Amino acid sequence: MYDIHKMQRHLVGANNDDxxxxxxxxxxxxxxxxxxHVGFNVSGNFIRTTGxxxxxxxPPTFGPMTWPLITATAYYDFPQAGRLSIDLQRxxxxxxxxxxxxxxxxxxxxxxxxDF
Numbered sequence: 254m255y256d257i258h259k260m261q262r263h264l265v266g267a268n269n270d271d272x273x274x275x276x277x278x279x280x281x282x283x284x285x286x287x288x289x290h291v292g293f294n295v296s297g298n299f300i301r302t303t304g305x306x307x308x309x310x311x312p313p314t315f316g317p318m319t320w321p322l323i324t325a326t327a328y329y330d331f332p333q334a335g336r337l338s339i340d341l342q343r344x345x346x347x348x349x350x351x352x353x354x355x356x357x358x359x360x361x362x363x364x365x366x367x368d369f
Contacts, residue, residue: 290330297323317349335367 282296300320321344328338345357 290332292328292330294326294328295323297321319345319347319349321345335365338362338364338366340364 279299280297282294284292284294286292298321300318302318322342323344324340324342326338326340328336330336340360340362342358342360342362345355347355
């Protein structure tokens, strides 16, 4: 199991009080199976830094950063044949001071999985 505060201190090189202000991660998800072979999943992750932490005594180069990610899946289970799923993923990455590294992506995936 990860110690999130230890990991955050390592990332920002700060003490506990600075860490709480520097990185605000969040994640969650929902799963639903309303019918016997049909289901839905939604999961997401959100990371936001304030740019307040310091690494090696230097101020952050890119300032505050935002990076959310969400995935939504709808699936149908075919008995003994596998699962057909369709995924929609959305993410973007924004830096508030240097926008040269910003990106966004949308991904639609159709996949077939089978346990063996």
